[in-house]
Amino acid sequence: MRFFFRSRRFKIILAIVLASALSFGIFGIATGLSAPQSNIMGAVLKPIQQGCANISNWFDSVFVNFESNQKLSQENQELKKQLADKNYQLVEYEDVVRQNKFYKDFLEIKENNPSYKFSPAMVIARDTTDPYGTFTINKGILDGVSVYDPVITADGLVGYISDAYSNQSVVMTVLNPSINITALDNRTRDSGNITGDADLAVKGMCKMTYLAKSSSLAAGDFIISSGAGGVFPAGQIIGTVKEVKTSANATDYYAVVQPSVDVFDIADVMVVTSFEGKSSISK
Amino acid sequence: MTTQHKHKYLRFIGYSLLLLVCFIVQTVPFMIKIGNAYPNPMLILTIIIAMYEGDKIGTGFGLASGILMDLVSVNGSGFHAITYMLTGLACGLLVEILVQNNIISAFVLGIATLGVNSVLEWLFKSLFSGLSINLYFSVYFPSAIYSLAILIPAYLLFSKIFGFKIRYKPPSGLPWGKLSHKSVGVRKRDY
Numbered sequence: 245m246r247f248f249f250r251s252r253r254f255k256i257i258l259a260i261v262l263a264s265a266l267s268f269g270i271f272g273i274a275t276g277l278s279a280p281q282s283n284i285m286g287a288v289l290k291p292i293q294q295g296c297a298n299i300s301n302w303f304d305s306v307f308v309n310f311e312s313n314q315k316l317s318q319e320n321q322e323l324k325k326q327l328a329d330k331n332y333q334l335v336e337y338e339d340v341v342r343q344n345k346f347y348k349d350f351l352e353i354k355e356n357n358p359s360y361k362f363s364p365a366m367v368i369a370r371d372t373t374d375p376y377g378t379f380t381i382n383k384g385i386l387d388g389v390s391v392y393d394p395v396i397t398a399d400g401l402v403g404y405i406s407d408a409y410s411n412q413s414v415v416m417t418v419l420n421p422s423i424n425i426t427a428l429d430n431r432t433r434d435s436g437n438i439t440g441d442a443d444l445a446v447k448g449m450c451k452m453t454y455l456a457k458s459s460s461l462a463a464g465d466f467i468i469s470s471g472a473g474g475v476f477p478a479g480q481i482i483g484t485v486k487e488v489k490t491s492a493n494a495t496d497y498y499a500v501v502q503p504s505v506d507v508f509d510i511a512d513v514m515v516v517t518s519f520e521g522k523s524s525i526s527k
Numbered sequence: 528m529t530t531q532h533k534h535k536y537l538r539f540i541g542y543s544l545l546l547l548v549c550f551i552v553q554t555v556p557f558m559i560k561i562g563n564a565y566p567n568p569m570l571i572l573t574i575i576i577a578m579y580e581g582d583k584i585g586t587g588f589g590l591a592s593g594i595l596m597d598l599v600s601v602n603g604s605g606f607h608a609i610t611y612m613l614t615g616l617a618c619g620l621l622v623e624i625l626v627q628n629n630i631i632s633a634f635v636l637g638i639a640t641l642g643v644n645s646v647l648e649w650l651f652k653s654l655f656s657g658l659s660i661n662l663y664f665s666v667y668f669p670s671a672i673y674s675l676a677i678l679i680p681a682y683l684l685f686s687k688i689f690g691f692k693i694r695y696k697p698p699s700g701l702p703w704g705k706l707s708h709k710s711v712g713v714r715k716r717d718y
Binding site: 369370371372373374375376378379380406407409412414416420421422440441442443445446 | 553554555560563565567596598599600601607648652653655656657658659661662665666667670
């Protein structure tokens with residue numbers, strides 16, 4: 245190594261470097277342009293520098309995105325939680341609105357009939373093998389419900405309790421041929437008997453039988469319960485008359501009645517556990 | 528407890544849970560219906576269990592499913608308990624002594640039992656109010672067809688869930704017994 249620094253080769257190289265540096269410096273000062281060696285080096289190094297800069301920027305962006313993704317993800321989780329809470333509140337609100345409407349309708353009935361005692365109930369099951377709309381409610385003997393208790397909605401009479409268990413009861417509807425409700429035409433006060441019919445039940449209708457030949461029922465008349473017998477309270481809307489027909493034996497008439505309540509589509513009902521005029525058979 | 532017993536008890540627990548699920552699905556207020564037709568998963572399950580397990584177990588599960596159905600029926604009369612029990616008994620006996628346990632038998636037994644049950648229900652519901660043919664063809668017949676349509680997929684799914692292989696018919700001295708042993712592709716039941 246020592247010999248290299250003393251050799252002629254080293255001295256020549258040193259002389260060339262010094263001469264180049266001096267000349268390029270004077271060139272730069274005199275002309276104001278960048279030195280040629282800088283241009284040459286720049287041209288050679290530029291692609292490499294650009295590549296390195298791109299790589300550096302990419303890494304930079306990755307870390308920045310990672311950081312902002314984490315923040316965004318956190319924010320997203322918080323917003324989702326807030327949205328879930330709001331949805332839950334909305335469901336509760338809708339439930340309260342529905343219950344409010346339900347109780348408001350019954351308040352009117354209660355105000356008109358102060359002697360009624362109600363037990364609200366929900367439909368929990370249906371007998372799918374039964375074409376008459378028989379359903380089960382979530383109230384039973386322990387809730388004060390008993391057999392023959394009438395079941396109503398704000399729209400009218402639905403039927404009565406046919407079987408009462410401890411915590412649930414089965415409701416027989418007005419479409420069932422086994423039901424018999426003494427009824428009146430609200431306009432003409434003609435009396436008859438509401439009962440179900442197998443043919444009419446398929447169309448969701450029932451019939452009013454034992455109409456006298458002198459009766460003047462017409463389509464559109466409201467049929468209400470008469471209260472006779474003490475099983476059903478008086479004045480409950482049962483349905484509207486669709487048409488009046490002659491019975492098969494041609495001795496009397498019967499009216500096809502469209503119930504005011506769609507028994508296949510109800511979700512909430514009220515069981516009337518007590519009312520003025522209730523008979524002992526249903527107590 | 529032997530493995531055979533353990534499998535048996537596990538199967539029965541599975542059947543019981545399936546029975547409860549079918550009951551809830553059948554009686555839920557807004558079940559999928561086509562027109563006036565509802566399927567009858569309880570009866571289908573009774574048929575399938577009776578085919579796989581025999582007459583005694585079939586009778587028991589038929590009785591249990593019928594009692595559950597009577598809980599939601601008017602007058603809780605026991606009608607469903609009797610008819611479903613007899614369905615389980617009939618299907619179990621037929622598979623024991625007369626037919627093989629396969630898809631074709633399931634289909635034929637389904638036609639017979641669903642048909643007979645639909646007629647019995649129609650008679651029971653409308654006998655005292657005037658028999659109405661319209662009621663039968665509007666409600667009960669379409670319901671039987673609907674139930675039949677889901678019987679085969681239910682049968683196959685049941686065999687997959689409980690790991691059954693096709694059951695062979697035991698020799699009973701009847702001509703059918705010899706024929707079944709010569710059948711191709713029929714394997715022993717795996718306990």
